[in-house]
Amino acid sequence: MNTSSSITVNDIQVQIVRKDIKNLHLGVYPPNGRVRAAVPLHVTDENVRLAVINKLGWIKKQQAHFRAQPRQSQREMVTGESHYVWGKRYLLDVIERTGKHEIAIKSNKRLTLFVSPNTTRTNRELVLNEWYRATLKERIPDLIAKWEPIVGVQVGEWGVRKMKTMWGSCMVGNGRIWLNLELAKKPPECLEYILVHEMVHLLERHHNGQFRTYMDKFMPHWRWHRDVLNSAPLAHEDWEY
Numbered sequence: 001m002n003t004s005s006s007i008t009v010n011d012i013q014v015q016i017v018r019k020d021i022k023n024l025h026l027g028v029y030p031p032n033g034r035v036r037a038a039v040p041l042h043v044t045d046e047n048v049r050l051a052v053i054n055k056l057g058w059i060k061k062q063q064a065h066f067r068a069q070p071r072q073s074q075r076e077m078v079t080g081e082s083h084y085v086w087g088k089r090y091l092l093d094v095i096e097r098t099g100k101h102e103i104a105i106k107s108n109k110r111l112t113l114f115v116s117p118n119t120t121r122t123n124r125e126l127v128l129n130e131w132y133r134a135t136l137k138e139r140i141p142d143l144i145a146k147w148e149p150i151v152g153v154q155v156g157e158w159g160v161r162k163m164k165t166m167w168g169s170c171m172v173g174n175g176r177i178w179l180n181l182e183l184a185k186k187p188p189e190c191l192e193y194i195l196v197h198e199m200v201h202l203l204e205r206h207h208n209g210q211f212r213t214y215m216d217k218f219m220p221h222w223r224w225h226r227d228v229l230n231s232a233p234l235a236h237e238d239w240e241y
Helices: 045-054 056-068 121-151 181-185 188-200 209-218 222-231
Strands: 003-009 012-019 025-029 034-040 082-085 088-096 102-105 110-115 157-161 168-171 176-180
Touching: 003 045, 012 045, 025 056, 034 045, 045 056, 082 121, 082 181, 102 121, 110 121, 121 157, 121 181, 121 188, 121 209, 168 188, 176 181, 176 188, 181 188, 188 209, 188 222
Parallel strands: 012 034, 088 110, 157 176
Antiparallel strands: 003 012, 025 034, 082 088, 102 110, 168 176
């Protein structure tokens, strides 16, 4: 059974999650550099504290990167504001009409949102997010079919959802992969990179040397794709990942 607690090290709050694993893993997560330590059940808080102190330079570097990363302001879902689809910036046109809510790309610069009169900002955003979800789901099956024989694994199930700290996740036991809804806003190679990343976790659970060896073998330019993803604008400060 997993348990969670927290400690503070040099004014940095560290979430500790104890689980049935063999090694301690430190992670720094967007949007603000939250620090999380996944540790074996027997590891003490003092052991975690020492591990964090040993990695303080790296942690602060990662946090500085997230603070410096460009962010969008809260989207108001009104005509004229910017939205991204597959890494391209579009200007939104909101057209009120009776009938079905829908999204259409009218040109290489305009994204049109058709909604009923008096539709709230929240519901406009829901329409856009469902369109993003459908857009991802159109592309993912072909990517899975492409990469399964290359990686040598089979994806049991997959889905798209909002995720607070990760671009993707993988349940090794049943081969289920989840992909972050935000990937529909990023360049297409970012989706492919994250999918391959999660598929490789079916071969190697941890981000260790063996994992990187697999990534180098299957997708030699994966670091470039990762950097593209990490340099793309984040959602607003309170993003729901």
